[in-house]
Amino acid sequence: MTTLAPAPRSAPAAPPPARFRDLLAAEWIKTRSLRSTPWTIGLTVLFVVGSAAVATLTDRTARSGPADFLPFDAYPAAGYWTLMLVAAGMGALTVVSEYSSGLIRTTTVAVPARGSVVLAKAAVTSALWTAVGTVASTGSFLVSRAVLDGHRAGVPIDHPGVFRALAASALLAPVCALVGLGLGVLLRHAAGTVVTAVFTLLMLPTMFSESNRWSADIKHALVSAAWNRLVRTWEPEPESLGYTATVPGSWTVYALWPLLTIALAVLVVRRRDV
Template sequence: MTTPASVPPTIPVPPTIPVATPPARFRDLFASEWIKTRSLRSTQWTVALTVLFVIGAAAVATLTDKAARSGPAEFLPYDAYPAAGYWTLMLVASTMGALTVVSEYSSGLIRTTTMAVPARGSVVLGKAAVTAALWTAVGTAVSTGSFLVSQAILDGHHAGVPITHPGVFRALVASALLAPACALVGLGLGVLLRNAAGTVATSVFTLLMLPTMFSESNRWSADLKHALVSAAWNRLVRPWEPDPGSLGYTATVPGSWIVYTLWPLITVALAVLVVRRRDV
């Protein structure tokens, strides 16, 4: 007669409690986005060439104009801050700001990023913080370098002006902030459009081409023009006040600073709202 083998009693296994992953800290997001940015050689070369080109444009403009300088010294913004150099800065900054986002969408890296950090709005804000910091530094270097180079050339003709000269400091700050403002606009458009060609074309049209379509002879046209970034920069670098007898409508200095502030804030805010509501 056989007896059944004894079955050892089963030991109950306690249920596993999932460990919640702590949310990424903003400084970690900032650090990761900064590593992405500085690891690209194209970023370093683009920034270096842009700085050299814009400062070189200021030197060329000053050398061209110095022969016509006579009489008491005055500050002429088209010497230190020529339109050719700073329109190029706007183009490069907006394009690089857009590529910060669009390059991840085109390569598929954005899926890895959102899996690591599900809070997509925080990802956009991290990219915006790095973009603003980088291009503020670039804009400050370019603006200061342009002014110093132009004044060094004019000092030989006793036509240089100090930074305390009326209108100089405002023009220097406005030119320094032009780069981060355009870069953040490009970044916001990149999140909204998610296409490299479309984003670059939209940035170029909005920042560079659209202001030339409006004049200051009519009130409605002047209001639309003054609401654009390049027109605001042009007003802020101008050291003189508008002629009361002029037939045109000129933007105000406070209004131009408001335009500088609202464009990057609105585009980045829209990007944060949109990225939270749609799939990758």
Template sequence: MTTLAPVHRTTPAARFDDLAAAEWIKTRSLRSTPWVIGLTVLFVIGSAAAAALADKEAGSGADFLAYDAYPPAGYWTLILVAATMGALTVVSEYGSGLIRTTTAAVPARGSVVLAKAAVTAALWTVVGTVAALGSFLVSQAVLDGRHAGVPITHPGVFRALAASALLAPVCAVVGLGLGVLLRHAAGTVVTGVFVLLMLPTMFSESNRWSADLKHALVSSAWHRLVQSWEPDPDSLAYTATVPGCWLVYALWPLVTIALAVLVVRRRDV
């Protein structure tokens, strides 16, 4: 009598697109997500309209991009919301215990983090693009009434538009990475607010070391990229370079996600 050897069935590893699809379902299943995104976009665009309406000196040398199309108040709010929502995509799972189910179903924890980052970046790129384009169009519609508007082909407009559109996904992915590292909602939000919004105000551009630290932060890089004027070569301030600002945009999300993947592979949950 022949004895058949037992057949060992192995579950195929989850593909990355499956993980991304699962993360997208988690994101859009939250009822608060569309409301938060919608209100944030409306506030950002509304702040641009309000800034353009309040600018009595439009067309007389004022930097229309930094102060009218992309006012700091609106984009600081976008930074805060994007970073917070990015963090909540992961800390909410730690808080509810769902992360244990996720890691049990998909032992490749690094792939889960990367899938979350991909979905978060894609979603907030769309949000940032809508907010940035809406801000520009609304502010220029107001300024056109004073014959102070500029076309989208005006020098510096596309750079400011791209920088403002990418600000949201950069901050959202940074928030997600901090969420993986800290695993606590309040701690992650406070850390994100401090690093992305408060820390740049602690440094000036009058000293080289202070300017270098300031220029290495995301909000400072964004502010330089939306400026339509070139720095005064006779100024005593150390001004960030445009390529350096784009490098800051790239390094912050890459470094935080790389650290998150490294850490999540080494700890239990």
């Protein structure tokens, strides 16, 4: 009498690797599922546009004629420094919140390609804050123009430098959000990331002037200094400042900061444990 040996069980098939569009969908679900996201974005845009309206209403000099009211009225520092701070903080929270809650372990188990996860977060963050920045920038300009039109001092959109100021102010939000995201991956601590972002984006540029070459070079390499140059519609007098930033150089700063921080974040997250 013979017994039949049990047939060997086949190993379960490995799940297919996650596609990048699946990662994008997952990151978008994470972002929009937070109740604080729409409230934070809405209040920030309202404050930015409102600060432009207040600045225009209180600036008597801009009402004398269609002069260069940018950036003091349409793009006041108070509103756009707030936008920089909120964008950097929200960009950091997209990754820091996963580290603090432990969800990052589940993410890395489901998707071992950690670099792809960071890139997906960066893509969703960039798209979201580009839309937010566009709304805030356009709204600021239109509100300021409406106020000035009542005094026959409106500035048309084809005025020299206006479109550049619109684009620079719109892109300021995604640039700062991506910097915050990269810092969040590197530091993995909410308070440390926010403090570092605030110091780098807002406080550090005030420590340098344009009177000396070395100081001007450092200042011009920072995001807020680049934004100030891009929204300025007039050229300074040759004797007013020792060194001034160039428009191409300021656009280069805009491009390099998010690229370098995200590239460094991808490199680091591939080489360390969760």
